[in-house]
Amino acid sequence: MTNPLEGSEQARLAGAKLYARECASCHGPDGAGLGKAPRLNRHDVYNAPPGTLFWVLRNGSLRRGMPSFAHLPEPQRWQIVTYLRSLRSDDQPAR
Amino acid sequence: MRLGRYVLPIAGALTFLPFCSAGEGPFFITYTHQMEEPRNLEIATKNVTGRPRGGNRFLGAATEFEYGVTGWWTSEIYLDGQATRGDSALFTGYRWENRFRLLPREHWINPVLYLEFENINGADKGLLEVVGNDGNDDLIGPNADARREKKRELEAKLILGSHYKGWTFAENFIAEKNIRHEPYEFGYAVGASRPLALSARAQRCNFCPENFQVGVEAYGGLGTHAGFGLRDTSHYVAPTVAWTLASGTTFKISPSFGVTGTSAGLLLRFGVSYEIAQFGRATRRLFHNPGGND
Numbered sequence A: 001m002t003n004p005l006e007g008s009e010q011a012r013l014a015g016a017k018l019y020a021r022e023c024a025s026c027h028g029p030d031g032a033g034l035g036k037a038p039r040l041n042r043h044d045v046y047n048a049p050p051g052t053l054f055w056v057l058r059n060g061s062l063r064r065g066m067p068s069f070a071h072l073p074e075p076q077r078w079q080i081v082t083y084l085r086s087l088r089s090d091d092q093p094a095r
Numbered sequence B: 001m002r003l004g005r006y007v008l009p010i011a012g013a014l015t016f017l018p019f020c021s022a023g024e025g026p027f028f029i030t031y032t033h034q035m036e037e038p039r040n041l042e043i044a045t046k047n048v049t050g051r052p053r054g055g056n057r058f059l060g061a062a063t064e065f066e067y068g069v070t071g072w073w074t075s076e077i078y079l080d081g082q083a084t085r086g087d088s089a090l091f092t093g094y095r096w097e098n099r100f101r102l103l104p105r106e107h108w109i110n111p112v113l114y115l116e117f118e119n120i121n122g123a124d125k126g127l128l129e130v131v132g133n134d135g136n137d138d139l140i141g142p143n144a145d146a147r148r149e150k151k152r153e154l155e156a157k158l159i160l161g162s163h164y165k166g167w168t169f170a171e172n173f174i175a176e177k178n179i180r181h182e183p184y185e186f187g188y189a190v191g192a193s194r195p196l197a198l199s200a201r202a203q204r205c206n207f208c209p210e211n212f213q214v215g216v217e218a219y220g221g222l223g224t225h226a227g228f229g230l231r232d233t234s235h236y237v238a239p240t241v242a243w244t245l246a247s248g249t250t251f252k253i254s255p256s257f258g259v260t261g262t263s264a265g266l267l268l269r270f271g272v273s274y275e276i277a278q279f280g281r282a283t284r285r286l287f288h289n290p291g292g293n294d
Helices: A009-022 A050-059 A074-084 B002-015 B279-288
Strands: B041-050 B058-070 B073-084 B089-101 B110-121 B150-164 B167-178 B185-195 B212-224 B235-244 B250-258 B266-276
Touching: A009 A074, A050 A074, B058 B279, B089 B150, B235 B266
Parallel strands: none
Antiparallel strands: B041 B058, B041 B266, B058 B073, B073 B089, B089 B110, B110 B150, B150 B167, B167 B185, B185 B212, B212 B235, B235 B250, B250 B266
16 A cells, blocks of 8 residues: 655645644654653654555554544545654664 | 642643644534543533523533543543523533443444443433433423432443545434333434545644534434334434634534424534543653652
C-alpha cells in the first residue's frame, strides 16, 4: 500500500497539525514518547512501510492502550503517516 | 483539611494540561463506536429546550464527565438538572454509564456494549434517550409532583458503528428497565455524519471545513415488552452540526423535530465539550509525587 500523499509538503504540514491534536498528548509533541507510549521518532517508524503505519492508525492496538483512529477520514490518516515518516531523531541516518 | 490539600494542586495542574479535540461527532443521542482515548477526560454539556403542548418552556441540562479507562472501556458520569418557566429549577439525578468495545480491531461494522445505571426522578427533562412510550405528556406535569417519582433504571444498548468513505454510520438498540417495577422499555437511535472536508488544511484554523461535521439522527421509542411496536410512541428526526475550534473546544447544535402526535414537537439541543488530554496520568503523578519531581 503506497501513501497517495507521499512527498507532499502540504500533507506533511497538515499531518503535523493533526498529530498535535490527536497523537502528541501520548507520544509527545516531537514524537519522543511519554510514559508507556513509545517513541515515534525512531528508525523502525521512519523506515516502516506507509501501509503499516496506516493500518496501526486504523486499528489501534487496544491491548497496549492505543485507540483506533478510524474516525478520522482516510486522507487525514495519510496526512499523519506523511508527517510520521518525516520525524527523525538526531541518532539515525537519513533515508 | 485533607481535601483542600489536594483540590488546589489539581485545579492548578489542570490549567496546564494539554487540550485535544473532543471527537464524538455531531450526535446528541446516537452513540458511535468511537471510545474515549485512554486517560483522557472529556467534559461536556448536553442541553435541550422546548415547549411541550400544554406545558411551559423548559431547559434540561446534563453535564457529562467521560473518561477513557482503557482503549476498550469508557466510563461516564452525568449530572442532570432542569428548569421550567413558571415552575422551578432542580437537580434531577445522576447516571453512570460504561461502554465496552467488543472487537479489538476495526471492521466494517463494530459492536460496542453499553450498560448504564441511572438514579433520576420523574422531573428529569434531559431526554438523553427516548424509550417505551415516552412523549409530550412526560414533560408537562408540575415539578413538585414529578420529582416524587423515583426512576432507578438499568439500561443496555447495543451500539453498532461503521466508517465508510468519510461517513460515520451508527445504530443503537436500547432496552431499559426500572429495577423496582414497570415493564422493559425499548428504543432506537440511528445517525449518519460526515465532515465538510476529508483532508485537513495545513494551517491551524477555526473555520477550516474539516472542523465542521454535519449529520442527521433519528431516535424514538419502540414500546414495551407487553406492547412492542410503534403505537403511541414518539419519534424525532434531528439534523445536527458540530464545530471544533483549533483549541479543541467543540460546539454542537441540533433542532429535533417530533414526527408523531405523541412527540414533543420541536426541541432544540445544544452543547459544548472539551477534552483534557492525559488527565489520568497527570492526576496520578500529582498524588504519587506531590513534590513534582519525576
